Amino acid sequence: MKTLKIPEATIIRLSVYSRYLTEIDRKGIVTISSGDIADGVGVSPAQVRKDLAYFGEFGTRGVGYNVKDLHRHILKILGLSSDWSVALVGLGNLGLALTTYKGFRERGFVITSIFDNDPKKIGTVLDGVEVMPIDKLVEVVGKNKAQIGIITAPSAVAQDIADSLVKSGVKAILNFAPMVLNVPPEVELRNVDLAVNLEVLTFNVASQRY
């Protein structure tokens, strides 16, 4: 985990705020208060103001925030002003689920390359993208200028895949394989463990018991 001045929880909330602002903007609402945002996403108004204050002054006291400006600014902070080209490696059930996940495309994450080593999958076309063998990864990812790699392959091959992704020039890797990967410090790495989500729930359920 990299030490950042901005807490990760703030980044995650910014992501939540921006989804809410998309919705509000679609409704044609022009200005919004921190209290409205807070109500809409279920955090305190003070938290909204604190999160936004990391990035300078946005709102006008007593008037609130201009929805479009705030939305655009948050997207810029999150690095979402333009699309990202994504390579996905490992077309098991999870890989398949992610290639068809609408939430990625909506936020500007476009899967431009897909890799798997199963001969039955190689050559098939998903959403306009042809599945390629993993030994073509460095070549294809480089050609497609993918900036992010998603690893949904088994643990046994995950480090080799990470090495190839790094070699191909990606800036960030999202890893679903349940293992610790080594990548150079200039490459951002994030591990997703789906069980953690269940543990936040069971912590809350267990706390209620006391």
Place this chain on the structure above:
Amino acid sequence: MKTLKIPEATIIRLSVYSRYLTEIDRKGIVTISSGDIADGVGVSPAQVRKDLAYFGEFGTRGVGYNVKDLHRHILKILGLSSDWSVALVGLGNLGLALTTYKGFRERGFVITSIFDNDPKKIGTVLDGVEVMPIDKLVEVVGKNKAQIGIITAPSAVAQDIADSLVKSGVKAILNFAPMVLNVPPEVELRNVDLAVNLEVLTFNVASQRY
């Protein structure tokens, strides 16, 4: 989002620490310092001590923590002292990926019921669990005493499924459908948006540019 005294980021780190302690315990190591844990998972030693301090005093100054005791204690805090019975609703690619996800079983989450409305899927058996139609949900979940429901169904039917899960008596719902669900306050709800993970990465990549 429920206001908790313990920050969610702390819960998530406890989950990470406990995985590391599983590994350390397997190696036969008896005591561990906060510095060792910090190195192992990539946070600062002060953060480890602060996180553990929420739950009272564990370690002995200059000696460190007993690995087994600390591990047992963290699992208890996370509500993982015993198994949880889980019902999964929606057997698309993501649902399939989760039913075969080893990380759940390892942490004590046992999928005991699976539901889908596709006639081709109903009656098939996955890991010993027969896929049932969604209209049997209340009956089957009640009978299997599932405490957690996972929704991997499309948004259009997610609220109806949440209502049925609540009626069947689950204590917590993990929702992968990209929509806001309404559940009574006594039921813990967590929404998973897989794109958020990519946005934490793009925030970090974008920050490096400045």
